[in-house]
Amino acid sequence: MMFLRMNTGAQADLPPRAVGIWLVLVCLAIAAMVAIGGVTRLTGSGLSITDWRPITGAVPPLNAADWQSEFEKYMGSPQHRLVFPDMTVEEFKGIYWWEWIHRFWGRMIGVVYAVPLAVFWLRGMVPGSWRWKLLLGLALGGAQGALGWFMVQSGLVDRPSVSAYRLAAHLGLAVLIFGLLWWWALRVLRAGRAVEPVPGWVRRGLLLLGVLLGVQIFYAGFVAGTKAAMAHPAFPGLGGSFFPSPASWLEPAWKNLFENTSWIAFLHRWLGVGLAGGGGLLAAWFAASGPRGLRPAALLLAALLAVQVGLGILTTVLSRGSIPVLPGTLHQANALALLALALLLLQATRASHLPRPPGPRKC
Known part of the structure; x- marks a missing residue:
């Protein structure tokens, strides 16, 4: 026992346990997002939505006219012209839904992160030394959304696939966000435990x-x-x-x-x-x-x-x-x-x- 120390470093500067649990839940949501992104990519669905509407895009097509409008936008993409030229509206729905779910899940992660953060902040549960960290997480999440659209854009001009460089950057930033939030969650939840x-x-x-x-x-x-x-x-x-x-x-x-x-x-x-x-x-x-x-x-x-x-x-x-x-x-x-x-x-x-x-x- 003489060489054990406790994970108590500046415990007074740590947020309460509820913040650690919240960070774990966000990490689980990010892990699910990465998995959904994998399915979206492997099913060829990632280029099915050809515009970026951060707010109104949360509402999917609700009727036949909406679906036809989305399909006509997609018909102008290189993927439709070169890979799926015979695709029908019904077939288009299959790839559209995966990309919509992927984007919608990203929006939900933003809400699940930002709203509890605001509540914790207003209740004085975020110590000063942790404010910049949690704000950094919020900023990185916003950057990830923008980077995702930047990646998709590379497959909408003259090639039916996205840039490997942009895809790697998008995946790499997701891993960075996951790693940071997980590390911070462990710091909070392991406070007082033996190291x-x-x-x-x-x-x-x-x-x-x-x-x-x-x-x-x-x-x-x-x-x-x-x-x-x-x-x-x-x-x-x-x-x-x-x-x-x-x-x-x-x-x-x-x-x-x-x-x-x-x-x-x-x-x-x-x-x-x-x-x-x-x-x-x-x-x-x-x-x-x-x-x-x-x-x-x-x-x-x-x-x-x-x-x-x-x-x-x-x-x-x-x-x-x-x-x-x-x-x-x-x-x-x-x-x-x-x-x-x-x-x-x-x-x-x-x-x-x-x-x-x-x-x-x-x-």
Whole structure:
């Protein structure tokens, strides 16, 4: 017990527990939003609404005339001209609803965030040091909505798909918002609980795991935006070779990281395998020597990492002609669960600094 410390740092400056619970609920809503966004993308629905009306757009088409009006707008889009030229109004409704649900859910997250924040603020439940943090969350949410429309615009001009760069930015910002709010929620909800000492390498490993998980999810935006899985629906190789063929390399070299499907697929796959291996080693240490209270979370992390690799492989090998919706969506949602567990373990631990044993006395 002598090396345990309590997570009491400036507890007087922490909001009440209700704020932490509210942040968890917002995080769950964001995770659902990411999953809905995955379904929207995989069903080809993301370009079905060709304008951005933040307020009036919350009301869907209510009659045949409304549906015809929306369909006529869509008929002018590159996706309709080049991908679905024979689509009927009834078929259009199927893709329209997914995009409408995606946008409506985003609006609801804004309400679920802004209204309770105002209530907590007016009741004096938000300490001064936390006001800028929670306002930052609100600002990032607004930026995410604008970035989503900026992404959609890239698929409404001359190409029937969105920019991979904008898609990755949209997904990356969602992950950043989720990570920030989850971290703040843990700070509030774990106040007064023991922070367990672990070896420095374990703590650094957890930090690296969390950072690389965020990078991996962000990079998945390029996998999705370039349809790298469809270009290389095989594992462990790329459908012809294990390593990206030099004949496919782009100039300048940096473009291979973001535009070359063989490099994108290769890096995303093997970073994922590396993360699973590293996470497994950390979980093995927790199981053998770690704090007992954190072992279930560490073992769950290892299990979900294995599931994530399996879902990634399944999605890849089934991506012949189109990307399967269910495994692709589960793969995306599970990634956020992994990030949440890694941040939980990071929040609940600290690097231990045991005193060195005394050396031999000099004469």
